[in-house]
Amino acid sequence: MSEASPVGQDSNFSKLLGIRIEKAENGESVLRMSMQEHLLNLHGRMHGGALYSLIDTALGQASHSLFGGEAGSMTLECKVNYIRGVEAGEVVCHARVLNAGRKVHVLEARVEQGDKLIATAQATFICK
Numbered sequence: 388m389s390e391a392s393p394v395g396q397d398s399n400f401s402k403l404l405g406i407r408i409e410k411a412e413n414g415e416s417v418l419r420m421s422m423q424e425h426l427l428n429l430h431g432r433m434h435g436g437a438l439y440s441l442i443d444t445a446l447g448q449a450s451h452s453l454f455g456g457e458a459g460s461m462t463l464e465c466k467v468n469y470i471r472g473v474e475a476g477e478v479v480c481h482a483r484v485l486n487a488g489r490k491v492h493v494l495e496a497r498v499e500q501g502d503k504l505i506a507t508a509q510a511t512f513i514c515k
Contacts, residue, residue, distance in 0.1 A: 401444050404437055408448060414484035416448035421477045431474035439467055442496045442508045445482035450492045450512045453484060460492055465510035471503055478505055490514055 397408060405427065410417040418503040420426075420441045443462055450460045482496040492512040498505040 397414055398410055400440070404440055406441055406444055411448040411452045414449055414453050414487060416445045416452065416480075416482045418445045418448065418480045418482075420480075422473060422475050427451060430472070432474055433478070434470055435467075437470070438473070438478070438498060438506055439465075441478065441480050442467060442482070442498060442506065443510075445480040445496050446494045446508070446510045446512065449482040449484050449494055449496075452486055453492070460512040460514045461508075463491065463511045463513040465508055467506055467508045469506050471500075471505050473500060488514075 397406065405420055405423055406417045408416065409419060420437070421435055426433050426437040443465060446465065447458070447460070447462065453460050454460070464483060478498050478500045480493060480496055480498045484492050484494050486493040491514060494510045494512065496508040496510070
């Protein structure tokens with residue numbers, strides 16, 4: 388098994404989905420993902436699991452950015468509100484740490500496509 392990817396670098400899983408990290412610093416992250424045929428659900432839209440993976444990766448990058456480049460936390464829970472489907476193009480996820488406690492981080496994320504809100508999320512990460 389390979390080692391964990393440092394903050395700001397793509398994991399093998401994120402590469403599989405086509406997730407690109409633009410920013411991961413100071414408790415914030417910005418990630419992008421473009422529609423690909425293998426991300427479609429049966430309705431011809433981006434699968435909710437693909438969007439969740441983008442969100443979880445962005446939240447993780449935001450949290451990890453507070454640990455000096457190391458993966459210092461992991462998802463404890465995450466709630467996603469799916470607002471609008473994605474049929475084509477690229478989505479951008481902005482995530483940020485709302486509270487960086489010693490044992491847990493509370494975070495939020497927004498997925499947007501242009502000026503349209505696609506999904507929102509709130510999460511708690513447990514610190515190692």
